[in-house]
């Protein structure tokens with residue numbers, strides 16, 4: 001006997017629905033000091049913020065190598081060096097400096113009324 005099914009259509013549920021993928025408050029601007037990084041978790045996503053020359057950047061908080069937390073690494077100029085095995089990434093582009101085809105997800109940021117927002121969209 002043949003059983004036919006309607007194809008399942010993708011459904012939007014939970015915190016990843018498209019309506020939720022917009023600007024999300026992550027941190028007060030004054031908390032992120034120049035040359036420092038901070039881990040944030042907008043909608044449960046692991047993101048690391050970095051402030052360089054006054055600009056705020058947001059990239060995936062998990063290293064592209066073995067997912068170590070990047071906020072525990074070093075920030076020197078625009079370069080984040082992972083604390084586990086020294087992979088280096090450009091915080092502006094997310095690119096792995098030794099193999100630019102690899103990299104981190106980069107998220108747009110904005111400052112509004114003293115608060116920092118990240119867009120996961």
Ligand code: FES
Nearest residue numbers: 063065066082085
């Ligand atoms: S986990 Fe980051 S370099 Fe290995």
